[in-house]
Amino acid sequence: MVVKVYVDLLSQPCRALVIFLKNTKIPFEIEKVNLKAGEHKKPEFVKITPLCTVPAIQDGDFSMGETVAIIKYLATKYADLVPDHWYPKDLEKRARVDEYMAFHHTGTRGGCCGIFISEILISLFSGGKEHASEERLKIDTENLTKQLDKLENVFLQDNDWLAGDDISVADVLAVSEIMQNTVNGRDVTEGRPKLRAFVDRVKDRLNPTFDEVHEALYAWRDSYEK
CATH class of the missing domain: 1.20.1050.10 (Glutathione S-transferase Yfyf (Class Pi); Chain A, domain 2)
Incomplete structure (x- = not known):
């Protein structure tokens, strides 16, 4: 299953999440969201995260926002695909x-x-x-x-x-x-x-x-x- 990652790469947290993902083996695809154009407020995006913020992810039927929470979720669920130094198990x-x-x-x-x-x-x-x-x-x-x-x-x-x-x-x-x-x-x-x-x-x-x-x-x- 491929994780959909909603980002605007002019956003600091979005870049951090994408850099993290690119240094793992988690399968993901990027969906661009233009903050300046207000795309984070569109109804289809609100369904992904009512917070209306980026980054956000869609992992199967599960979706969420907030960078730190996303990183913890992905590093835990896909622990075997994430080098341990990124978010150690110890x-x-x-x-x-x-x-x-x-x-x-x-x-x-x-x-x-x-x-x-x-x-x-x-x-x-x-x-x-x-x-x-x-x-x-x-x-x-x-x-x-x-x-x-x-x-x-x-x-x-x-x-x-x-x-x-x-x-x-x-x-x-x-x-x-x-x-x-x-x-x-x-x-x-x-x-x-x-x-x-x-x-x-x-x-x-x-x-x-x-x-x-x-x-x-x-x-x-x-x-x-x-």
Whole structure:
């Protein structure tokens, strides 16, 4: 049975899920959902996930949304098709990955996505009529700094990977967020050699798949008017 994966590859969580899947033997096919065109609100998509968010999956008669939940489901159901380092079976090793994923939404994603919304999306979705206030930009910048400090000092410390001695879904989730801010030229790893080395390490480990999945983001970055 082939798992249908509904994604918009301009979305950070969607890219993370697809990269994960491409590094497993889980049979899947991609169904593209254009967020900007509102396709995630169409009745046929609402049947897949009433949350109206991407990514989402359809696995036989079962469907669901939410990236972390999807990854846990797929890694558990198709455990024999997923290299163990992605989401380890060992309880303590898995707990470290879960620990990062519990932090991720308000941590790495909260910091990186907050400033991305303020610097890009507010203007984009208002047709250039609205812009983030200086106060909002200040708050988002401070939060970005705080969350990246935690990423470096708590999860990375002196480690190569965020949640163990090998790459896991934690690393892919984090780097997918970090890459989003490159659209308008912001490098959140600037002045952070440990974080930059980590991002490069993840890219090197996953290429050419990493760049293939990020093609849409790279095209957006190349066309973005700075």
